Amino acid sequence: MTWDTGVGAVAIDIGGTKVDLALVDASGEMLERRRLDTRAADGPEQAVERIARVVRELRAAAAAVDLEVGAHAVVSPGVVQDGRVLLVPTMPGWDRVPLGAVLGEALDVPPIAVWNDVHAAALAEARSGSLVGADPGIYVNLGTGLSSALVVGGDVVRGAHRAAGEIGYLVPGDSATTPLGTAPLEDVVGGGPMARRISALVGVEADAATIFASDDPVVGSLVQHAVAVLATAVANLSTFADPAVVAIGGGMAAAVPTILPVVDAEVRRRVPFPPAVRLAHHVRDASLHGAVALALDELARHRLAEPARQG
Incomplete structure (x- = not known):
């Protein structure tokens, strides 16, 4: 696949058994996908460390073709309040973890936007699926x-x-x-x-x-x-x-x-x-598509804020 130069984003879908990641361009096209086991029973720290490693690999791959990663987004099971995950009984030890902050710290970026995975899936259906x-x-x-x-x-x-x-x-x-x-x-x-x-x-x-x-x-x-x-x-x-x-x-x-x-x-x-x-249109990987939509929203927000910071 030929990658266009410009800006892009990384989307992360954390599930109880697996984590899907995607590098996308500004149009939302998935340029590269990765998958790893969540190993949720081993706690969130090890998962965050491995996720951050893969994100760094994706950012390096993007940089090699002059694509700047301008935003990240993550979706997760549970109720997500201010980047903190609540009510995740299927993932022991994850309750109340400030996922956005710890991922941001691991990647040396500000706290990352975090949504509930089903809310994100609905966003994907509204943008490019059965709810358009x-x-x-x-x-x-x-x-x-x-x-x-x-x-x-x-x-x-x-x-x-x-x-x-x-x-x-x-x-x-x-x-x-x-x-x-x-x-x-x-x-x-x-x-x-x-x-x-x-x-x-x-x-x-x-x-x-x-x-x-x-x-x-x-x-x-x-x-x-x-x-x-x-x-x-x-x-x-x-x-x-x-x-x-x-x-x-x-x-x-x-x-x-x-x-x-x-x-x-x-x-x-x-x-x-x-x-x-x-x-649903995105019937099998809706949460990842939702994470992409959220990441693109974050990318647009960052780009709109850039002139204000420069001014």
Whole structure:
């Protein structure tokens, strides 16, 4: 690939098992991608060190072709407040880590912009995916967990505490019997919890994709219930927000094509003015594309601020 000279950015998508990084030019074209294991159980320090090493390699590669890296951005699971990651039970030791600051320090740059990965995925869908022009639009991420984001006027509504869209905490049934401090809807619908629950019931360990493909009638009944609960939740969100489009993404949505028609049918049945229900465009690497969009926003912000600093 021929790299244009000019400016670019580095986007970082930190997940529970892997970290994806991309060097992009000012148009957002990915010039080089890297991947490494998160090793989340080993703590954030080692991950930050290895991520910084790869970012330095990408910056060196960019410099070799006269491309200046003018911005960085990172996305992560959990609620992100002021660059600090909260509510990440799947990554022990990461809670309250000031990710933007520690990555910035490791790279000798100011604190790096950090967003929640699903908010970032929604931004990608609004810029170059299934939510382009949708005002408002809803993005639902169905993977190991469950989360969503609302897009209004092309911008992601992040909320007063940056926790907007954490629908896994919604209560799908009787609130009096639901334990506090849990994520009740995610426990029913999220791929990870659902796989663990069904595996325990049937006595066979399997992941979500295997469970959805099972011809066991007991498993099939449990899966149908989970999808029905998801469909009702999406219908309720649609009634509240009146979106033009609902885009459903995440690894489980990609692996299980039968989910989409069930959700669409329930939305049409329940919602007074039903939105279009679509598969997300960036269905497998939406968070990385979101990190790219965020990095480009940071690049534009830095370039706008440059004349003011020079003045």
